[in-house]
Amino acid sequence: MYISYNWLKDFVELDIPAQELADRLTLAGIAVESVTALGEGIEKVVTGQIETISPHPNADKLVITRVNTGEEKLQIVTAATNVSEGDVVPVALVGARLAGGFVIKRAKLRGVESLGMMCSGQELGIDSKTMPADQAHGIMILPPGTPLGRDAKEVLGLNDYILELDLTPNRGDCLSIIGVAREVAALTGKPFHLSEPTFPELEEKIDGQVQVDIEAPDLCRRYIARLIKNVRIGRSPLWMQSRLRSAGMRPISNIVDVTNYIMLEMGQPLHAFDYDQLVDHHIIVRRAGEKETMVSLDNVTRELNPDMIAITDPSGPVAVAGVMGGLTSEVTDHTTAILLESAYFNPVSIRRASKTLGLRSEASIRFEKGIDIGGCLRAVNRAAQLIYEMGAGEVVSGTVDNYISPVTEKTVLFRPARATHVLGMEVTRSKAAEILSNLQFKTQEAGEDLLVTVPSHRVDVGREEDLIEEVARLYGYHQVPATLPYGPTTHGVKTREQSFRSLIADTLAATGFNEVVTYSFTNPGVFDLMNLPGDSPLRYTIKIENPLSEKHSVMRTLLLPGLLEVLANNFSRRVQNGAIFELGRIFMPIEAGTCEERTVLAAAAMGRAEGSWNTPARELDFYFLKGVLENLFRVLGTAAASFLPESANPSFHPGRTALIEAGGRRLGLAGELHPKVLEKYELPERVVAFEIDLDALFYVSGQPRVYRPLPKFPGMERDLAVVVKKETPAADVLEVIRNTGGELLSTVDLFDIYWGEQVPEGFQSMAFKLKYQAGDRTLTDAEVSELTAAIAAKLSERFGAGLRS
């Protein structure tokens, strides 16, 4: 909403500059986005009349004009084509400044002297969208009779400031000059004045000439009609055009301009019908029928539905109430009588209709926020006054006012004690009464409290809290002290699960992984990218009804595709190494419309850990990933985890993937991505990843840590290298070693794997470091050797393993 500073002055005295006014409004909750000085920087532009136009001797596209500026007659050469002799136009004199800092100099155009320039709207800083259509791109033509030699800024209402409001949805009342003026009055303590419109009426009465029936009283609580005759359609006066422009509206014709003017000034949208086009001069307000149609002003056939309010005559709809007029009853140049509608329509119905039709108009915006039902009559009378004053028509006596159950005024009890309790600041009854009456509320003492009557324009106020807010915002929020809540101390802690998540994220970050944040919605195509079969349950997703695009149309059931996309994006930017993780939710549908949200931990890595002058680079391969997970499990106190070969997952490499289990639960998968998946993502040859269910991990983690005394007796070490078949899993060998070693074998580390020379084809050598330790004595060489030999024997028995020295 754009508010003209000068227009406000019609209703309230203003003695503070526009910027200060803007600041005060903002701090009172009427946020002012910007303050624009119209005509800023424009100087020495006056009104002038073109007396003669003659051809230019040296140029076809130029003409020489003689312009009377009241004081002098200037020769001006112009290329303009939309001017005629007798037109009054804005003239920039030599030395003038125009919008954008353009300066007018004495000039010679093709040998002919030119002493100034005729201006277009844009050159005066006027948006071409608010110029009459025929002048949008040429010289601005002022109405005949405009006095000559006057400052054009004054004539065009450019000595003004425009406040751009960013209104909250509850303050529909401020979508009007008078609404803002009321706020200004309350803020500055100056009186707000709104006079009753007066105008002469014709002797003939409206009775019998117009009939209005409201058949849908739930959708239309008030409908007023006024009849104007002897209408002369033409341009509206310049001052009115200027004011419409100041609000960003384009002047159309005197009648249409008046309806827009009243809407801007009072917040009441009006509609003008061509009276003679209304069948039987009979207005019926009703619900539209199913699939009923109407051709709207813009010549489009619109389909209506019973949610919409139709303004009809006996032949059918003539307007969709509050949203759009119909073509048949449109005011045209031939109109001689009009019916002015000033009505109150149900906000919800207007909102639905405007949404369904995809039409949001200045009128519908106001109706859907709730207009002042008490102001309908004044608005139509003010319109009649303006029409009369500008000679656009004559007013038939009286109105038809169908007012279904006129609202009884709302009264609300205001308790200063309650306000004090809510605000934490002393609110006295007298101060509250003062503030509320400045805002046009009527107050009456009721014991310690106030009985407050809410004016009809404040549709947003209905309960005590609303009044407390009114008092607080007018008092100024800066007046409220800053305190801390008083009460028993509370213990602020993270739950175990919240701490668990932080610990995971911090641990992964410390081991080289960068946390990423990806969208929860995804492209249904990712399931193909992930090489999942057509019947994969992961393809069963929650779908968004109104997605931004197909790319973001379903809720993810996997985290990994998002991570792969991140790696692919980085890879395409030549960032070739990296490890990332995300802790996020997946959404698994249960039944129609319901879903289970599960938190998942996923990570992916590509490329290598760069080396340096003394450190070799390290591939970020499966074993890197496994090491990271083993470290994570250690930090989290996870039950012993096993990595079991997994070859059935279509997204992963069948020979390089493990199923992770711990404490009897399946946690997830870790492995290298399937080459087909990598190819589709345009990723490098090898990418490793894991995806783990957080609940499962949480369940098997947090094992209590119990202190084990440090050994009091020296331990002993032995190395053991065995040759086994290549396909023998290390885990199996380790298990045999541990079982055979028993209690005395404290740790066993696999420190080398070797195949090649000295090892037969198809075999590999595994070297282990065995540490023996007894809690109660020093072990002897003999018993350690014996135990190691027993282990070797067992390995030989189990795997046919040979010893290697």
Place this chain on the structure above:
Amino acid sequence: MEEKLRIIEKDARQAMASAGSLEELNEIRLKYLGKKGELTQVLRGMGALSAEERPRIGQVANEVRASIDQELAARTTVLKELAIGQRLKEEGIDVTLPGVPVLRGGRHPLSIVSEEIQTFFLGLGYSIADGPEIETDYYNFEALNLPKDHPARDMQDTFFINNQTLLRTHTSPVQVRTMEKMAPELPVKIIVPGKVYRRDDDATHSPMFSQVEGLAVDRRITFSDLKGTLDLFAREMFGPKTKTRFRPSYFPFTEPSAEVDISCVMCGGKGCRVCSHTGWLEILGSGMVHPQVLEVSGYNSEQVTGFAFGMGVERITMLKYGIDDLRVLFDNDLRFLQQF
């Protein structure tokens, strides 16, 4: 004999004093003091001495021994010093060479900031609460005083799953969910971090973003408590000189409502491009919990009051780190992520 001892003393000391290394010194020690050393040899001849001579020569021998030991110790110290000096001289490295690279990881800046916010409120006794991201229309709107067809629903363009289910547009539904669970217990003090969704995608809007919501409900929570709490928060988050400004605003689920600005973190309030020359930056919305919301959540709004606030983590993150493009936060470029 005495003469012999004195000669040994003199020779040994001389030899030791001129020893060039610890090895050489050790050889000299063995030569004089070893089992077959000269002094040892001489002392073996002590048995041949007369009873009168033995104590005297014994004393001389002890003197000689002590004198040589003294020289040995002195020379050892000197040579050790020399040896260490030599070693240190030879072992210099170029400390300006790069260190062994560590694989660099880190938290996402949005997580860092969100946790920082949580930590502050944990310190004030708030607990952390959570709720679903796919939410019902009831919790996301109705219970928050936003019935169907309420114009304020336009403030939050919504992704729908169906007409009763949607992607939550704010973390506020967790207010109602938490209060429902706790009522009539008091106080309620929670912080709700989480992802939220709005149907908006341009240079300054992401369809998914993060919020942190706060709620305090008790018998005597006031608007001034809201001011004090957020004032403290702003100073903790943006530095001790940060000022706050509370502007009346409108949210259907709070009343009175306030938009909170902080003095511009770039210019300190003088006015610059970042704050559009106003000196202020809007960082959060807040207000007193609307009585209607308390009532539907199971509290008596005459006996209990509360405040609530909600902030966008992206905005605060951008201000804290001087990020001028929202999109980099969701682009996950490793070169960006590794800056945090």
